[in-house]
Every structure is written in C-alpha cells, then in structure tokens.
Amino acid sequence: DDVLTQSPLSLLVTLGQPASISCRSSQSLVYSDGDTYLHWFQQRPGQSPRRLIYRVSNRDSGVPDRFSGSGSGSDFTLKISRVEAEDVGVYYCMQGTLWPKTFGQGTKVEIK
Amino acid sequence: EVQLVESGGGLVQPGGSLRLSCAASGFTLSTYEMNWVRQAPGKGLEWVSHTPKSSSSFYYTDSVKGRFTMSRDNAKNSVFLQMNSLRAEDTAVYYCVRYNNYWGQGTLVTVSS
Numbered sequence: 001d002d003v004l005t006q007s008p009l010s011l012l013v014t015l016g017q018p019a020s021i022s023c024r025s026s027q028s029l030v031y032s033d034g035d036t037y038l039h040w041f042q043q044r045p046g047q048s049p050r051r052l053i054y055r056v057s058n059r060d061s062g063v064p065d066r067f068s069g070s071g072s073g074s075d076f077t078l079k080i081s082r083v084e085a086e087d088v089g090v091y092y093c094m095q096g097t098l099w100p101k102t103f104g105q106g107t108k109v110e111i112k
Numbered sequence: 113e114v115q116l117v118e119s120g121g122g123l124v125q126p127g128g129s130l131r132l133s134c135a136a137s138g139f140t141l142s143t144y145e146m147n148w149v150r151q152a153p154g155k156g157l158e159w160v161s162h163t164p165k166s167s168s169s170f171y172y173t174d175s176v177k178g179r180f181t182m183s184r185d186n187a188k189n190s191v192f193l194q195m196n197s198l199r200a201e202d203t204a205v206y207y208c209v210r211y212n213n214y215w216g217q218g219t220l221v222t223v224s225s
Contacts (some may be wrong), residue, residue, distance in 0.1 A: 018215045022135060041157075041188055041212075048207060048215040048216065048217055049157065049207075049215055049219055050215070051212060051213045054213070064204040072149065079122075090156075092156065094157070094212065096212060099161050099162075099171060100171075100174075101147075101159040101162070101212075102159065103156055103158070103159070104156075105156050106156045106157075
C-alpha cells in the first residue's frame with residue numbers, strides 16, 4: 001500500500017501567522033492519465049471531513065483563498081497563509097491514484 | 113443539494129453482523145463513484161470499500177476482505193455495507209462518501225462484548 005507521511009503531526013500557530021503541512025508519498029502519485037490525485041481535507045472537531053484542495057492545487061468551492069496546495073510527484077504541501085480561529089482541526093492528505101486509497105496520519109492544528 | 117445519510121450503526125458483539133445503509137439524495141447514485149471510509153475513535157481515516165461509477169465491481173481494503181460486502185441499489189439511490197465477523201478493531205465511525213468530496217455525517221459501529 002502507498003504510505004503517506006505527514007509532517008508535522010501537530011502545529012501550534014499564532015492567529016494571523018502562516019502554517020505549512022507536508023505530505024510525502026512512498027510512490028509517485030502521477031496517474032496514467034497524467035493527473036495527480038492528491039487531495040487535502042480538513043476535519044473540524046465533531047464534524048465530518050471536508051475536502052479543501054483536489055488534485056494538488058485546486059481549491060474547492062467556498063474554501064478561503066488563504067488555503068493553497070502545491071507539489072508534484074511524491075512531495076506535496078498545504079499552506080495556510082494566515083491562520084484563523086476557524087482553521088482549528090485535523091488536516092489529512094489523501095491519495096486516489098493507487099488502490100487502496102490512503103490517507104496521511106493527520107496534522108492537528110491548534111491556536112497558540 | 114447533495115445529501116448522504118448513513119444509518120444502521122450500533123453496538124454488536126465480536127463475531128456479529130451489521131448492515132449499514134447510505135441514502136443518497138440530490139444526485140443519481142449510479143453515475144458516481146461511492147465509498148465507505150471509517151475512523152476509529154480518536155484515530156485517522158481509513159478507506160474501507162469502493163465502487164467505481166456506473167460499475168458493478170467493488171473493492172475492499174485487505175483488513176475487511178471476505179468479511180465486508182458493499183452493494184448498491186440504484187432504484188433506491190442507496191449503498192450498503194454488510195459487515196460480518198466483526199472484530200473490536202472494526203469499531204469506528206463509518207462514513208459514506210461520494211467520490212471524495214461529499215461525506216455523510218457518519219454512523220458509529222461499536223464492536224464489544
């Protein structure tokens with residue numbers, strides 16, 4: 001199975017400051033169609049996961065533009081340009097290129 | 113509006129069975145990839161099963177193969193997860209997911225004596 005390794009596993013951030021989460025895959029996530037099926041999810045406390053970014057860098061509808069995704073091949077990053085209180089939660093990367101689909105371990109974001 | 117509503121969770125003894133249901137609305141289920149994803153208490157997310165759009169094929173993660181069976185009823189716009197030979201490690205919230213961008217609220221399955 002493909003392994004997705006997120007770092008850090010925990011982030012304590014000051015309001016208004018940036019945050020960055022890394023997601024590294026044990027294999028290339030470029031699919032045979034040329035697309036890379038690496039996505040990012042946010043799970044707020046007590047809620048279902050919500051997709052923020054699809055296929056590396058595309059923001060979902062309604063997602064604030066302070067969230068951005070980047071990367072290629074097996075190395076990806078989610079950035080929050082200025083953390084707000086509503087960003088508290090756990091963030092997961094997920095790959096849909098290989099079966100079984102897998103998630104990273106999650107990164108918990110808290111406010112300092 | 114897309115909605116996914118899971119039901120069927122509960123407390124079951126080890127070795128027992130449960131059938132989860134996911135009622136979909138706001139879209140035609142048969143034309144979308146559907147999935148079950150679970151989350152053990154305080155833990156991360158795990159993909160359990162998957163059926164591609166417009167397909168009668170189903171795929172499972174290794175830990176549930178031979179014990180779980182996913183199915184879909186297009187007439188009822190619903191998907192199901194039949195879970196047999198349940199183990200303590202199957203205890204989790206089970207989410208019904210359309211592709212990966214629409215998630216239900218989840219249903220809790222607790223396997224315990």
